[in-house]
Amino acid sequence: MKVTVNTPNKTYDIIIDKLPQITIDSKVAIITNPKVSGLHINYLTNKLKAKELHIITLPDGEEYKNWQSIEYALDRLFDAKFDRNSTLIAFGGGVIGDMTGFAASIFLRGIKFIQIPTTLLAMVDSSVGGKTGINNKYGKNLIGSFYQPEAVYIDTHFLSTLDKREFAAGMAEIIKMAVMFDKEFFENIKKGNLTLEEMIKRSVELKAEVVNQDEKEKGIRSVLNYGHTFGHVIENLTNYKTYLHGEAVAIGMIMANELSRELGLLSEKEAKEIKELLEKHNLPTDFKIDDVDDFYNHFFLDKKTADNKIKFIIPEKIGQYKIVKDLDENLVKKVLKKFER
Numbered sequence: 001m002k003v004t005v006n007t008p009n010k011t012y013d014i015i016i017d018k019l020p021q022i023t024i025d026s027k028v029a030i031i032t033n034p035k036v037s038g039l040h041i042n043y044l045t046n047k048l049k050a051k052e053l054h055i056i057t058l059p060d061g062e063e064y065k066n067w068q069s070i071e072y073a074l075d076r077l078f079d080a081k082f083d084r085n086s087t088l089i090a091f092g093g094g095v096i097g098d099m100t101g102f103a104a105s106i107f108l109r110g111i112k113f114i115q116i117p118t119t120l121l122a123m124v125d126s127s128v129g130g131k132t133g134i135n136n137k138y139g140k141n142l143i144g145s146f147y148q149p150e151a152v153y154i155d156t157h158f159l160s161t162l163d164k165r166e167f168a169a170g171m172a173e174i175i176k177m178a179v180m181f182d183k184e185f186f187e188n189i190k191k192g193n194l195t196l197e198e199m200i201k202r203s204v205e206l207k208a209e210v211v212n213q214d215e216k217e218k219g220i221r222s223v224l225n226y227g228h229t230f231g232h233v234i235e236n237l238t239n240y241k242t243y244l245h246g247e248a249v250a251i252g253m254i255m256a257n258e259l260s261r262e263l264g265l266l267s268e269k270e271a272k273e274i275k276e277l278l279e280k281h282n283l284p285t286d287f288k289i290d291d292v293d294d295f296y297n298h299f300f301l302d303k304k305t306a307d308n309k310i311k312f313i314i315p316e317k318i319g320q321y322k323i324v325k326d327l328d329e330n331l332v333k334k335v336l337k338k339f340e341r
């Protein structure tokens with residue numbers, strides 16, 4: 001299965017299949033972490049032919065998605081005399097993907113890179129669309145670039161070793177895509193009609209369509225933030241410890257749905273269907289807010305809250321999104337109160 005991404009500066013394929021034989025006629029560095037490498041590096045290197053192969057291992061974890069890791073990786077590339085023709089391979093989850101893309105975008109002003117995502121979230125979300133970046137003390141993903149890969153290879157073989165919660169977190173992003181854009185897809189997930197590959201493919205296709213229209217998130221790409229405006233606050237309030245990102249997004253979708261209900265849009269029946277589908281996929285859907293005012297103020301910490309206006313992405317119905325701005329503070333707080341402890 002293949003999905004093509006078409007941005008103004010680059011066209012490339014996302015291949016969803018068993019990893020093919022890959023031959024690269026230049027120096028190649030695989031950037032990975034000890035966990036992914038320990039589990040799967042042989043599977044990859046057995047399929048890879050390069051002029052010269054290096055493996056750069058960065059520590060595992062969101063807390064290492066920083067300048068220090070980038071500098072370490074770049075130093076290794078200089079040590080090995082990488083040049084403009086060299087290629088990087090991101091081999092891991094979204095953390096490795098974002099860092100490798102960023103390193104590729106700045107090394108000698110930009111070299112080629114390939115994404116081989118190994119988490120479900122990276123397969124359906126972070127490896128698609130060319131956002132790269134790192135965190136710093138001011139926040140998450142505040143430093144980075146839009147930089148598209150040469151290709152993305154999605155092989156579900158890697159998911160056999162993925163933690164159950166991590167898998168569910170990826171499912172949250174898949175369900176998000178279905179609720180925003182594709183009712184039939186939603187129904188098919190619900191009925192269990194699709195293989196994992198088929199779900200990944202449809203999700204990637206939908207994301208690619210969005211990216212093709214709006215690579216730099218000036219408009220429709222922001223629809224991918226359904227569940228995220230609320231989810232980011234939840235992640236922040238719980239110090240990024242209680243919930244995986246996808247789990248916080250699942251709760252955020254429930255909150256966005258409540259907002260849509262309050263605006264008289266989403267039906268009770270469909271809100272319930274979304275909740276049930278999330279729960280069926282082992283995602284949390286409940287959260288108790290201790291302080292509604294404090295929760296509300298947290299919206300303004302989000303870098304996407306431009307000009308102090310909160311933008312909410314909500315489903316009008318399943319398969320149809322709506323972007324709402326300039327909502328009355330009291331209305332939003334009324335919704336938040338429904339989640340008050």
Ligand SMILES: NC(=O)c1ccc[n+]([C@@H]2O[C@H](COP(=O)([O-])OP(=O)(O)OC[C@H]3O[C@@H](n4cnc5c(N)ncnc54)[C@H](O)[C@@H]3O)[C@@H](O)[C@H]2O)c1
Nearest residue numbers: 035060093094095096118119121122125126131158161162
């Ligand atoms: N660029 C984008 O558009 C975009 C979109 C969404 C998320 N992101 C970023 O992605 C990151 C989250 O990605 P993630 O959820 O993949 O987290 P992650 O990269 O931290 O991976 C989660 C955990 O799973 C482990 N792992 C990876 N593959 C495995 C496998 N096959 N088997 C067993 N364990 C495996 C990792 O080592 C890690 O411990 C965040 O930093 C987020 O900002 C980026």
Ligand SMILES: [Zn+2]
Nearest residue numbers: 173228245249
């Ligand atoms: Zn997300």
